Amino acid sequence: MATDDDIKNLGEFGLIRKLTADIRNTNAGTITGVGDDAAVLDYTGKRVVVTTDMLTEGVHFNLVYTPLKHLGYKAAIVNFSDIYAMNARVKQLLVAIAVSAKFSVAMVEEIYAGLRLACQKHGVDLVGGDTTSSLTGLTICCTAIGECEPGSVVHRYGSGSNDLICVSGDLGAAYMGLQVLERELLLYQKDSSIQPVLEGYDYILERQLKPEARKDIVDMLAAMDVKPTSMIDISDGLSSELMHLCHASKKGCRIFAEKLPIHPQTRKTADEFNLEPLIAALNGGEDYELLFTLSLNDHEKIRNRHEITVIGHMLPEQEGKMIRMESGTDIELKAQGWNGLSR
Amino acid sequence: MATDDDIKNLGEFGLIRKLTADIRNTNAGTITGVGDDAAVLDYTGKRVVVTTDMLTEGVHFNLVYTPLKHLGYKAAIVNFSDIYAMNARVKQLLVAIAVSAKFSVAMVEEIYAGLRLACQKHGVDLVGGDTTSSLTGLTICCTAIGECEPGSVVHRYGSGSNDLICVSGDLGAAYMGLQVLERELLLYQKDSSIQPVLEGYDYILERQLKPEARKDIVDMLAAMDVKPTSMIDISDGLSSELMHLCHASKKGCRIFAEKLPIHPQTRKTADEFNLEPLIAALNGGEDYELLFTLSLNDHEKIRNRHEITVIGHMLPEQEGKMIRMESGTDIELKAQGWNGLSR
Numbered sequence: 001m002a003t004d005d006d007i008k009n010l011g012e013f014g015l016i017r018k019l020t021a022d023i024r025n026t027n028a029g030t031i032t033g034v035g036d037d038a039a040v041l042d043y044t045g046k047r048v049v050v051t052t053d054m055l056t057e058g059v060h061f062n063l064v065y066t067p068l069k070h071l072g073y074k075a076a077i078v079n080f081s082d083i084y085a086m087n088a089r090v091k092q093l094l095v096a097i098a099v100s101a102k103f104s105v106a107m108v109e110e111i112y113a114g115l116r117l118a119c120q121k122h123g124v125d126l127v128g129g130d131t132t133s134s135l136t137g138l139t140i141c142c143t144a145i146g147e148c149e150p151g152s153v154v155h156r157y158g159s160g161s162n163d164l165i166c167v168s169g170d171l172g173a174a175y176m177g178l179q180v181l182e183r184e185l186l187l188y189q190k191d192s193s194i195q196p197v198l199e200g201y202d203y204i205l206e207r208q209l210k211p212e213a214r215k216d217i218v219d220m221l222a223a224m225d226v227k228p229t230s231m232i233d234i235s236d237g238l239s240s241e242l243m244h245l246c247h248a249s250k251k252g253c254r255i256f257a258e259k260l261p262i263h264p265q266t267r268k269t270a271d272e273f274n275l276e277p278l279i280a281a282l283n284g285g286e287d288y289e290l291l292f293t294l295s296l297n298d299h300e301k302i303r304n305r306h307e308i309t310v311i312g313h314m315l316p317e318q319e320g321k322m323i324r325m326e327s328g329t330d331i332e333l334k335a336q337g338w339n340g341l342s343r
Numbered sequence: 344m345a346t347d348d349d350i351k352n353l354g355e356f357g358l359i360r361k362l363t364a365d366i367r368n369t370n371a372g373t374i375t376g377v378g379d380d381a382a383v384l385d386y387t388g389k390r391v392v393v394t395t396d397m398l399t400e401g402v403h404f405n406l407v408y409t410p411l412k413h414l415g416y417k418a419a420i421v422n423f424s425d426i427y428a429m430n431a432r433v434k435q436l437l438v439a440i441a442v443s444a445k446f447s448v449a450m451v452e453e454i455y456a457g458l459r460l461a462c463q464k465h466g467v468d469l470v471g472g473d474t475t476s477s478l479t480g481l482t483i484c485c486t487a488i489g490e491c492e493p494g495s496v497v498h499r500y501g502s503g504s505n506d507l508i509c510v511s512g513d514l515g516a517a518y519m520g521l522q523v524l525e526r527e528l529l530l531y532q533k534d535s536s537i538q539p540v541l542e543g544y545d546y547i548l549e550r551q552l553k554p555e556a557r558k559d560i561v562d563m564l565a566a567m568d569v570k571p572t573s574m575i576d577i578s579d580g581l582s583s584e585l586m587h588l589c590h591a592s593k594k595g596c597r598i599f600a601e602k603l604p605i606h607p608q609t610r611k612t613a614d615e616f617n618l619e620p621l622i623a624a625l626n627g628g629e630d631y632e633l634l635f636t637l638s639l640n641d642h643e644k645i646r647n648r649h650e651i652t653v654i655g656h657m658l659p660e661q662e663g664k665m666i667r668m669e670s671g672t673d674i675e676l677k678a679q680g681w682n683g684l685s686r
Binding site for chain 1: 378392394397399426429477480482484486487489493498591
């Protein structure tokens with residue numbers, strides 16, 4: 001029987017009305033938001049920065065252990081992270097969602113609650129989107145739009161041969177959080193009377209399920225008048241992203257294993273899984289931290305900021321891309337990042 | 344065994360490089376295109392107009408009879424159409440694609456060939472996107488970005504009580520094309536020795552499989568110095584879209600059944616299916632024509648343009664929303680448009 005909670009009954013337009021009823025725009029540049037064929041924005045005097053990212057059920061998330069609100073939050077955050085990686089600020093978000101028949105209106109509202117929380121936290125207007133159906137599973141595709149002064153855009157290219165390599169926050173935690181979730185799921189699937197053990201993993205679980213995008217770092221660098229020479233966000237793992245910076249800048253690099261910021265809980269959990277914490281930090285992915293290079297002249301400004309760690313330096317291209325182990329040996333860096341397509 | 348044509352082997356970055364290797368930007372406002380965390384655009388002095396639309400396999404398209412190149416073309420066109428419906432011009436496109444393991448690199452390249460053909464035809468730069476995997480099926484989510492002079496944006500609201508209701512092209516053809524494709528598929532599924540009969544349906548099949556977005560109408564109206572008072576594109580059927588214009592403008596309307604532009608092949612095929620051509624024109628959907636209202640003062644300018652048909656006029660809200668049948672009777676309009684969510 002059709003109820004208020006039935007998407008079929010409500011229809012596409014009814015659902016969209018329900019999801020967008022109390023959306024209020026807060027940015028002066030948002031001229032028209034939801035409710036027309038397209039959103040209308042004003043970016044006079046600024047560069048427009050735009051990115052899109054798609055998350056699919058079973059590949060990017062497992063609904064068994066991912067709360068829908070967290071999923072909505074994360075879907076927005078991974079896009080915001082790309083905007084911050086350009087040294088820009090996010091202003092608007094568009095959201096396309098496809099759901100299968102198993103989804104209720106309340107479930108879609110939960111996803112939207114997460115999307116809106118992310119928007120609220122980052123000062124972003126939700127200005128449009130598409131809500132439609134799929135034969136199986138849930139797909140969310142977000143498009144984030146941001147702004148930047150013309151001279152402030154930071155690309156993947158641009159780093160010099162002696163530039164410092166910096167990273168915000170810590171690495172590998174989201175990956176270890178995923179390992180814990182997958183382990184508990186497996187145990188539960190074998191014996192459904194077993195309750196998942198998640199205590200003591202709160203930090204790494206939050207990093208996996210509710211990652212944050214580093215607006216604070218972009219703001220902090222601007223306040224210190226520091227412009228990175230190149231920047232990227234870490235979605236596929238430090239190794240893979242650093243290779244992108246090197247490739248785009250036509251440079252080599254050396255990072256130092258002992259310098260990589262790894263949270264104690266990440267180390268402890270990696271030990272538990274008989275994994276090298278270093279491997280989680282290099283290849284884990286989904287950290288959504290910022291990886292950037294700085295001119296040596298800016299070192300003084302950032303050296304006492306605990307949010308930023310200098311992990312190495314760039315090199316001329318022919319010197320290669322290396323990680324120096326604690327033993328003093330240099331090992332060639334390989335991009336073994338998370339690869340959605342090879343699963 | 345992995346071959347060059349194997350997505351797993353190529354990896355996400357390899358695939359993206361292959362798909363975007365020879366992309367060249369043509370618009371002055373495209374500062375940075377593919378290859379960074381986000382695209383960078385310059386929209387100084389203009390309004391930015393942005394829209395997103397998701398197509399999912401089995402709901403929006405059936406790969407049994409949809410060539411992948413056509414699908415790519417259509418995925419771009421449906422977004423361009425939303426930009427034109429704001430009286431704006433498309434400048435950039437972002438594309439997110441998720442494919443399951445059954446897709447080869449060559450298949451994804453075919454989709455891209457269609458996307459790029461649409462971009463080329465409409466003077467649009469493909470500036471970014473996301474290529475990832477899904478457990479089942481194909482999903483394409485496009486985001487189109489366009490520009491407009493600040494004073495030229497046309498919304499769904501804004502029409503006056505006496506304004507003329509106009510439509511470009513003809514209606515119901517894409518819907519009848521879909522009926523033919525579905526009929527032939529059904530026959531083929533019953534007896535695979537039967538060859539599909541598609542001769543004589545070329546116009547309506549093209550309307551379904553390779554629709555066009557009406558840039559020419561936006562250009563023509565601008566050249567005649569005509570600014571519609573409200574506008575929407577017809578994706579869900581004339582009835583449904585006209586209700587949107589009335590609702591947004593707080594107006595009623597009367598259209599005339601005999602005025603609706605219907606192609607002879609649409610009529611002939613509707614007869615064959617024992618369908619009223621009028622029903623196909625009102626509720627068929629996927630026409631991607633422009634529906635707009637004009638001040639009576641502009642009537643002279645458009646009356647001899649064969650691309651545009653005046654199908655009725657707006658009314659004060661309390662007079663209702665009606666279609667006058669050839670018999671002279673007024674019937675209340677209902678939005679029974681195509682609804683992806685109710686399938």
